Amino acid sequence: MPANLPPEYFEVEKRYREAKSAADKIAAIEAMLAVVPKHKGTDKLRADLRRRLSKLRSRDQIRKPTGKKDADYRIERHGAAQVVLVGPPNVGKSALVAALTNAAPEVADFPHTTRKPFPAMMPYKDISIQLIDTPPVTRQCSEPRLLEMLRKADMVLVVVDVSTDPSRQLGDVAAILKGSYNGSLKVHQGGNTGPASKPVLVVANKSDDFSREEDFEIFRELVEEDWPMLAVSAKTGRNLNLLKQRIFECLEMVRVYTKAPGKEPDYTEPFVLKKGSTVEDLAAKIHRDFPGKLKCARVWGKNVYDGQMVHRGYLLEDGDVIELRL
Ligand SMILES: Nc1nc2c(ncn2[C@@H]2O[C@H](COP(=O)(O)OP(=O)(O)OP(=O)(O)O)[C@@H](O)[C@H]2O)c(=O)[nH]1
Ligand SMILES: [Mg+2]
Known part of the structure; x- marks a missing residue:
């Protein structure tokens, strides 16, 4: 030895x-x-x-075939959206999932600790978002079922370690993503991308304190493509609240509450819809017969007068309270 x-x-x-x-x-x-x-x-x-x-x-x-491993990669969706973390070994994917949720995936100081996908719920405001920790990818080895999982996810977080050549790490992961899906996993910038694109956020983990700022800036300069990026630390908690906020923004969702005529709004659990959804979409979500019966609605929210009457085509805003008139 x-x-x-x-x-x-x-x-x-x-x-x-x-x-x-x-x-x-x-x-x-x-x-x-x-x-x-x-x-x-x-x-x-x-x-x-x-x-x-x-x-x-x-x-x-x-x-073979065992079938068991396939089941490990078929994860039931829960919560408002599904976000998959992907990255090279030992960058802190599991540590991030542990820091953002109440779950305790295995974190260890050696590579290839995570051997199968691990889902956990991240609370944000009054909703929860499903995060999935995954086994590491390398240029030599990326699991096809993991790529399939990325394709189905609502958003992808590419995690790199700011202290160990993050631009090479990002290059490796980007090559795997693009090579596999022929560009269908594109960077998402401000909602002006095509339907095939998917929001991707690059998370530069291990940015423990301000002393890592220079590493992050060098990383940003070295990367040629214009990826949205955020420096965070699972260890010190730096920018983790901002990360949650960025995830919510990238997912482009609205939370709306309903109320019955003459009653208080039901704030227990919002309905979560894609930005761009209308009162009619909300009605369909509540009951399939509702869109046919819908006459109009009243709205309480940021951009309306309290209780303003709107048509079925009204675009829902985050935080709106809606009273459907059937
Ligand atoms: N300094 C510092 N260390 C971290 C941070 N996040 C994770 N680590 C450490 O990095 C090592 C790897 O963390 P993991 O969360 O297991 O990494 P991983 O990406 O899940 O690794 P694999 O499962 O092998 O792919 C552990 O020793 C962690 O304690 C961080 O923000 N700062
Ligand atoms: Mg891990």
């Missing part, structure tokens, strides 16, 4: 020893290979690991 192995090696080695399934063993060996430094002293070890890996992989092939 070479003497100069990093401490992370022993952690993933322990995971390998404890792994029960072939898939877990494969993941552990991949993680070991990722942390073993490349030099003469580790040649034998790396060759041995690769041998074990190919043996396990060929055995794993024979036992």
